[in-house]
Amino acid sequence: MSITILYFARIKEALEIDREELDFEKDISTIQQLVSFLGLRGEKWQTTLAEKSILVAVNHTVANFSTALNDDDEIAFYPPVTGG
Amino acid sequence: MIRIQEEDFDLGDEYTALKKNSRSPGAIVTFTGLVRDLDGNEKITGMTLEYYPGMTEQSLAEIISEAKQRWRLDQIKVIHRVGKLVADDQIVFVGVSSAHREEAFLACRFIMDYLKTRAQFWKKETTTSGERWVDAKSSDRDSAEKWKQ
Numbered sequence A: 001m002s003i004t005i006l007y008f009a010r011i012k013e014a015l016e017i018d019r020e021e022l023d024f025e026k027d028i029s030t031i032q033q034l035v036s037f038l039g040l041r042g043e044k045w046q047t048t049l050a051e052k053s054i055l056v057a058v059n060h061t062v063a064n065f066s067t068a069l070n071d072d073d074e075i076a077f078y079p080p081v082t083g084g
Numbered sequence B: 001m002i003r004i005q006e007e008d009f010d011l012g013d014e015y016t017a018l019k020k021n022s023r024s025p026g027a028i029v030t031f032t033g034l035v036r037d038l039d040g041n042e043k044i045t046g047m048t049l050e051y052y053p054g055m056t057e058q059s060l061a062e063i064i065s066e067a068k069q070r071w072r073l074d075q076i077k078v079i080h081r082v083g084k085l086v087a088d089d090q091i092v093f094v095g096v097s098s099a100h101r102e103e104a105f106l107a108c109r110f111i112m113d114y115l116k117t118r119a120q121f122w123k124k125e126t127t128t129s130g131e132r133w134v135d136a137k138s139s140d141r142d143s144a145e146k147w148k149q
Helices: A009-015 A031-039 A043-049 B011-021 B055-070 B101-118 B138-148
Strands: A002-007 A019-023 A055-058 A061-063 A074-078 B002-005 B027-034 B042-051 B076-081 B083-086 B090-098 B121-127 B130-133
Touching: A002 A009, A009 A043, A009 A074, A009 B121, A009 B130, A031 A043, B002 B055, B011 B027, B011 B076, B011 B090, B027 B101, B042 B076, B055 B076, B055 B101, B076 B101, B090 B101, B101 B138
Parallel strands: A002 A074, B002 B076
Antiparallel strands: A002 A019, A055 A061, A055 A074, B027 B090, B042 B083, B042 B121, B076 B090, B121 B130
């Protein structure tokens, strides 16, 4: 399965990455499983992605940690919005 | 109509376009948001605005669509600037035309309240003591929640 992950604002700076493509053979079928997988990269990833206020979108639609993942999905992690 | 851009906008031009494109507007309400120069007692020297291309436009389109379902409106225009801004710069414009003022006022306020809590924009302020991401305000969430009642 192949997915694209985008990171925005505070999350992007904390993780020092704005975008990545991930291919995995492992069984990752939900956002929660993806977050656990990314958490294996270290403490910085675990704490940032465990922030209570973090928001997630799948293919430009607001999602949650139980949302299912599919091939070619675009996932975005971002903090609460502050525009206007 | 939605525009996300780095360039500034001209209030007069936007008003003229709203008037010209509307069929028989009895009312045009416009709102312009500016970069404040103070956050509490701290001086803000600049601001950087980030957005999520594709999703932000979609979120704004959904907000406009919901406004059109709630009120009888003619034209709606939303402009949001991104990139680097300085104090007193214009950030956001919302213009609504309608046959009647009540609907235009309500829709303009609704669009701003929802934009502030649902559209994917993030502000980073530059102050005399450094840069920091702006935190979401509970007062903005409260303003948006009121439209659900």
